[in-house]
Amino acid sequence: MRRLVASLAALVPGLWAPLVAAAAFRFALIGDLPYSAGERQLFPQMLESLDREALAFVIHDGDFKDGDARCDAAVYLDRRTLFEASWHPFIYTPGDNDWTDCQRSKAGAYDPAERLRYVRRLFFSDPRSLGRNKISLEHQSDDPRFPAYRENLRWRHEGILFFTLNIPGSRNNWGKASLPGAEFLDRLRANTAWMEAAFAQARRDDLAGVVVVIQANPGFEAANAGFPQPAYRPLLEQLQYETQRYAGQVLFVHGDTHSFRFDRPLLHPQTRQPLQNFRRVETFGHPWMGWVEVEADARREDVFRIQGQPWAPQRQFAQ
Numbered sequence: 001m002r003r004l005v006a007s008l009a010a011l012v013p014g015l016w017a018p019l020v021a022a023a024a025f026r027f028a029l030i031g032d033l034p035y036s037a038g039e040r041q042l043f044p045q046m047l048e049s050l051d052r053e054a055l056a057f058v059i060h061d062g063d064f065k066d067g068d069a070r071c072d073a074a075v076y077l078d079r080r081t082l083f084e085a086s087w088h089p090f091i092y093t094p095g096d097n098d099w100t101d102c103q104r105s106k107a108g109a110y111d112p113a114e115r116l117r118y119v120r121r122l123f124f125s126d127p128r129s130l131g132r133n134k135i136s137l138e139h140q141s142d143d144p145r146f147p148a149y150r151e152n153l154r155w156r157h158e159g160i161l162f163f164t165l166n167i168p169g170s171r172n173n174w175g176k177a178s179l180p181g182a183e184f185l186d187r188l189r190a191n192t193a194w195m196e197a198a199f200a201q202a203r204r205d206d207l208a209g210v211v212v213v214i215q216a217n218p219g220f221e222a223a224n225a226g227f228p229q230p231a232y233r234p235l236l237e238q239l240q241y242e243t244q245r246y247a248g249q250v251l252f253v254h255g256d257t258h259s260f261r262f263d264r265p266l267l268h269p270q271t272r273q274p275l276q277n278f279r280r281v282e283t284f285g286h287p288w289m290g291w292v293e294v295e296a297d298a299r300r301e302d303v304f305r306i307q308g309q310p311w312a313p314q315r316q317f318a319q
Contacts (some may be wrong), residue, residue, distance in 0.1 A: 030291045046311050094215065165194060172216060
């Protein structure tokens with residue numbers, strides 16, 4: 001349908017505008033910060049620099065502290081205050097340092113399930129985003145089948161569908177046994193249903209692009225070499241399945257391993273060639289501060305254009 005409209009627009013001047021209301025927009029991706037005390041001091045300045053950018057929103061893909069830092073309430077309240085100070089709508093998804101790794105003795109030996117419940121209450125009690133200028137979000141907890149999962153979010157902007165999944169690093173809270181624990185299995189069911197519903201909506205409404213945001217690096221390279229990590233194998237298989245059935249472009253966002261990159265790591269199951277409508281972007285992370293600028297335009301074949309912005313940027317990395 002999008003190609004047909006584009007062809008008609010080329011033949012009939014002025015047809016494009018009334019048929020396609022979507023416009024280009026920019027948004028920012030950050031994650032894995034602030035880690036250190038120094039980054040905590042600099043983070044407000046970085047947010048102020050983002051405030052001066054023309055952005056639709058800012059997305060934080062998890063880990064607002066170091067994994068060994070205390071998981072005390074004061075730290076979480078501080079991070080919420082930081083996020084709420086953003087001029088732009090601010091969307092956050094939890095990382096392993098924010099709940100699964102809180103069982104570490106240095107982090108306070110907390111129960112991860114209890115910390116996750118606290119994260120849900122503190123950061124996701126409002127149906128809207130964080131930030132001074134908020135936007136409305138759909139929460140998976142609105143579905144009576146998944147009342148706990150208020151951190152799984154979905155929203156649309158200018159012909160693009162965005163959704164987050166609570167999939168953290170540290171083996172996705174698999175547990176210490178060879179078989180996964182109950183929390184992992186319950187969350188897997190919720191995440192699977194949320195992704196399935198999002199892609200179904202994107203196909204039904206003929207949307208140009210889908211943005212998927214998680215915290216964990218799910219190990220594309222290991223999976224492509226024949227050694228998928230059990231905790232992330234269901235995610236990769238579902239991504240592969242949904243991407244093949246979707247005509248638009250998929251942008252998959254994660255943090256976790258702190259290396260800015262933009263590539264095509266998801267392979268076709270038979271040909272083993274990269275799926276051309278799937279691209280992965282990993283955000284900057286400690287010890288590097290920076291943000292990823294995404295320009296999205298549902299009217300283009302290349303829906304997403306990516307540029308890394310080290311902070312304070314002396315040079316730019318474009319791909």
